[in-house]
Amino acid sequence: MGNTAGYSAGGSQLDLPFDILARSTEWMEPWVVLTKRIICREVCHMVKSRYLGDLHHLDFTDQRFLAPAVTGAFLRNCKNLKSLCLYDNVYLDDRCWKNTVEFRGPLQRLDIGGCLSLTDSSVMTLADHCPELVALSLDWCDNITHKAIAKVVEGCPNLQELSLKCCWKLDAQAITAVANHCPELTKLDVSMCRALTAECLTEVARKCPKLLYIDVSQVPKADDNFLKALGATCADLETLIVSKCNEVTSDGVTAAGEGCLRLRQLNLDGCGRVTEGTLQQVCQRCVLLDKLSLNDLNVSTSILASVCQGMVHLSLVRNPALTVEAIGRIAANCIGLERFDISGCGGVTDDALAEIAKYCNGLKFLGLASCGGITDDGLVKLLQQCTQIDDLTVESNAQLTDAAFRSIPGLTCLTNLNASQVTELTDKGMQEFARVPTLTKLNVSNCNKISDDGVIEIARNCTQIKELNVSECKLLTDKSMNEIVNHSERLQHLNIYRCSKLTVGPLNKLKKRPHRVYVAGIATLAFFLDGNPCTIL
Numbered sequence: 001m002g003n004t005a006g007y008s009a010g011g012s013q014l015d016l017p018f019d020i021l022a023r024s025t026e027w028m029e030p031w032v033v034l035t036k037r038i039i040c041r042e043v044c045h046m047v048k049s050r051y052l053g054d055l056h057h058l059d060f061t062d063q064r065f066l067a068p069a070v071t072g073a074f075l076r077n078c079k080n081l082k083s084l085c086l087y088d089n090v091y092l093d094d095r096c097w098k099n100t101v102e103f104r105g106p107l108q109r110l111d112i113g114g115c116l117s118l119t120d121s122s123v124m125t126l127a128d129h130c131p132e133l134v135a136l137s138l139d140w141c142d143n144i145t146h147k148a149i150a151k152v153v154e155g156c157p158n159l160q161e162l163s164l165k166c167c168w169k170l171d172a173q174a175i176t177a178v179a180n181h182c183p184e185l186t187k188l189d190v191s192m193c194r195a196l197t198a199e200c201l202t203e204v205a206r207k208c209p210k211l212l213y214i215d216v217s218q219v220p221k222a223d224d225n226f227l228k229a230l231g232a233t234c235a236d237l238e239t240l241i242v243s244k245c246n247e248v249t250s251d252g253v254t255a256a257g258e259g260c261l262r263l264r265q266l267n268l269d270g271c272g273r274v275t276e277g278t279l280q281q282v283c284q285r286c287v288l289l290d291k292l293s294l295n296d297l298n299v300s301t302s303i304l305a306s307v308c309q310g311m312v313h314l315s316l317v318r319n320p321a322l323t324v325e326a327i328g329r330i331a332a333n334c335i336g337l338e339r340f341d342i343s344g345c346g347g348v349t350d351d352a353l354a355e356i357a358k359y360c361n362g363l364k365f366l367g368l369a370s371c372g373g374i375t376d377d378g379l380v381k382l383l384q385q386c387t388q389i390d391d392l393t394v395e396s397n398a399q400l401t402d403a404a405f406r407s408i409p410g411l412t413c414l415t416n417l418n419a420s421q422v423t424e425l426t427d428k429g430m431q432e433f434a435r436v437p438t439l440t441k442l443n444v445s446n447c448n449k450i451s452d453d454g455v456i457e458i459a460r461n462c463t464q465i466k467e468l469n470v471s472e473c474k475l476l477t478d479k480s481m482n483e484i485v486n487h488s489e490r491l492q493h494l495n496i497y498r499c500s501k502l503t504v505g506p507l508n509k510l511k512k513r514p515h516r517v518y519v520a521g522i523a524t525l526a527f528f529l530d531g532n533p534c535t536i537l
Contacts, residue, residue: 057083068096081107087137088114097122106132113139113163123148127155135161139189142167146174153181161187165215168193172200179203186210191217191241198223198247205229212236217243217267224252231259238262243269243293250278257282265291265313272296276303283307294319295341305329312336317367318344328355335359341367343393350378357385364388369395369418376404383407391416395443398422402429409435416441420469423447430454434461445471445495455480459487466490471497471521481506497521 055078060071068091075081084107086092092115107130112118118141126133133156138144144167153159159182164170170193178185179200185208190196198221205211205226211234216222222245230237237260242248248271257263257278263286268274276299283289283306291313298321299307308314308330314337316322322345331337337360342348348371356363363386368374379400383389390413394400401424408414414436419425426449433442434457442458442465444450450473458465459480465488470476476499484491485506496502497520510517 056080059083059085060089061085061087068092071096083107083109085111086115087111087139093117094119094122097125108132109135111137113137113141113165115141116143119143120145120148124151127151131156132158134158135187137161137163138167139163139165140167142169145169146171146177149174150177153177157181158184160184163187163189164193165189166192169195171195172197175200176203179207182208184210187213189213189215190219191215191243192219194218194220197221198226201226202229206233209233210236213239215239215241216245217241217269219245221247223247224249224255227252228255231255231257234260236260236262238288239265239291241265241267242271243267243295245271246273249273250275253278253282257285261286262288264288267293268297269293269295269315269317270297276300279303279307283309301326301329305333309333310336313339315339315341315367316345317341320346323347324349324352324355327352331355331359335362337363339363339365341365341393343367343369343371343395345371346373349373350375350381353378353382357382361385362388364413365391367393368397369393371397372399375399376401379404380407383411387411388413390414390438393418394422395419396421398424400424402426402432405429405432408432411436412438414438415464418443419447420444421446423449425449427451427454427457431457434458437462438464440464440490441467443467443469444473445469445497446473448472448474451475452477452480452483456483459483463487464490467493469493469495470499471495473499474501477501478503478506485509491517493517494519495521 058074058078058081071086071089071092092112094117097118110126110130110133120143123138123141123144124147126136136152136156136159149164149170150173154177162178162182162185170190172195175190175196178188188204188208188211196219201216201219201222202225206229211230214230214237216226222242224247227242227248230240232255240256240260240263250273253268253274266282266286266289279294279299280303283292290311292308292311293315295315295317297319299319300321301323304316304322304326311334314330314334322342324347327342327348340356340360340363348368350373353374366386366389374397379394380403384407387410389411392411392414394404395418398421400422409432415438417433417439420443423446425444425447430444430450431454433439439462442462450470452475455470455476456479458468460483468484468488468491476496481502484494494517499521507519510519
C-alpha cells in the first residue's frame with residue numbers, strides 16, 4: 001500500500017494513497033475537506049482537481065460564517081455543480097457573489113436565502129450565468145425588488161420552484177412577472193410579502209396550472225378570488241397555506257376544496273371567517289388530506305373529531321374548545337399521528353396525555369408549551385409510551401419539576417428539546433437530559449435554578465449538541481463555559497443572553513475551532529467579532 005503514515009520530504013504534509021483519501025472525503029463535510037487541504041498534499045490536489053470537479057451538491061446551511069475565500073474556492077472549481085445551498089451566509093454580499101458566480105456550472109437548484117446583504121445586482125446575474133435553474137430560494141433577502149425577479153424569471157425559463165418568503169420590498173409587479181414567465185411553476189412561497197395584491201396572486205393561480213405548493217401566509221390581500229382561481233385551475237395542488245389571511249372566508253376555501261381534490265396539507269391558522277361546516281366539507285372531499293393546521297381557531301369538539309380523522313400532522317395551538325374528550329376522539333381517529341401540537345390549550349390535562357399515549361405511540365413531535373393542566377406524572381407516563389419522539393416542546397410550564405423528565409432517557413431518538421421557562425428545572429433534571437446522547441438542540445433559557453453542574457453534564461455527555469440556549473440562567477459562570485468549549489465540538493449556536501457572571505475568557509478558545517460558532521448574548525463583548533471564528537453579538 002505504500003507509505004500511509006509518513007511525511008513528505010518537506011515534513012509538513014502527509015503522503016497518503018489517493019484512492020484512500022478519495023473514499024475518506026466522501027464522508028466529510030465539504031468545508032472540512034477544504035480546511036484539511038493545507039496538511040495533506042493529496043487532499044490539496046484533490047480539492048483543486050478531482051474532488052471538486054466531481055462534486056454535484058454543496059450544502060453550507062450550517063456554515064453561516066463561511067469566509068468568502070472558502071466559498072469562492074469551491075465555486076470556481078465546481079464545474080459540474082447542480083445544487084448549491086448558501087443559506088444565511090453572513091459574508092455573502094454583492095462583491096463576494098460577483099467573484100463566485102462566474103463558475104457557470106449547470107446549476108439547477110440554488111438557495112441563497114437569509115443572505116441579507118445581497119441586492120438586485122447579484123440576483124440579476126443568475127439570468128445570465130444559471131439559465132438551467134429549476135429551483136431558487138431568496139427567503140429573507142429584503143433588498144430584492146421586482147426588477148431582480150423579473151430578470152431572473154425571464155432568463156430562467158425552466159424555473160419550477162420559487163421561494164420569496166419575507167422579501168419585504170416585493171410588490172405586485174414581481175409576482176405578475178412570475179405568472180407571465182413561469183408556466184411550469186410547481187412551488188411558490190410568498191409568505192409575509194405584505195405588498196402583494198389579490199390580483200397578482202389570482203394571476204399566478206390562473207397562469208400556473210401545475211402548482212403543487214403555494215404559501216401566502218400573512219399576505220393581507222390574499223382573498224377568496226385567489227382561492228377560487230386555484231380551485232378552477234390548479235387541480236393537482238397538494239399544499240395550501242393561507243395562515244392569518246383575514247380576507248379568506250368560507251366561500252374561497254370551499255372553492256379550493258372542490259377543485260383541488262388532491263390536497264394533502266391545509267393551513268388555515270387564524271382564518272376566523274372560515275366556518276366549521278366548510279372545514280367539514282373540505283376534509284370530506286379531500287380524502288388525501290393528512291396535514292392540517294387550525295391554530296388560533298375556536299373549533300368545537302364534535303367538528304374536531306370529524307375533520308381530524310386520519311391526520312398525520314395536526315396543529316391545534318390555542319384552541320379554547322379543546323377538551324379531554326376531544327383529544328381522546330382525535331387520538332383514536334389518528335393512530336398514525338406523527339406531529340401533534342396542542343400548545344396553549346388550557347383543556348390539556350394528564351387525562352388528555354393518557355389518551356394520546358394510548359393511541360398515538362408513533363408520535364415524533366409533540367408540542368405542549370403553556371399547557372398548565374399537565375403534571376409531572378402525566379408527562380412521565382406519556383413519554384414511557386411514546387418512545388419515538390424526536391422533538392419535544394414543554395416550554396412555559398412552570399408547574400413541571402425535575403420529576404417530569406424521569407422518562408426522557410428512554411427517548412432514544414430525541415434530538416430537539418425545548419424546556420424554556422420550566423422554572424422549577426434544576427441540575428437534577430439536566431442530569432436526565434444528559435442521558436440522551438442524541439440531543440442536538442437544547443433550550444433551557446429562563447431556568448434560573450440551573451447551575452454550572454447541570455450544564456457541565458450536558459457538555460460532557462451530549463457530544464452531538466449543535467445549539468444550546470442557556471440565556472437568563474443567571475447562576476452560570478465561566479466554569480461551565482470552559483466545559484462547553486472543551487467538550488462540545490459540534491457546537492454552532494450558543495445563547496448566553498443575560499448570563500451576567502460570564503466573561504469572554506473561556507469563549508476565546510472557540511477561535512481555534514475549524515468552523516465558526518455563533519454566540520449571542522453579551523453586547524459588551526462585541527469587540528470579539530472582528531476577524532475571529534467566534535462571533536458574539
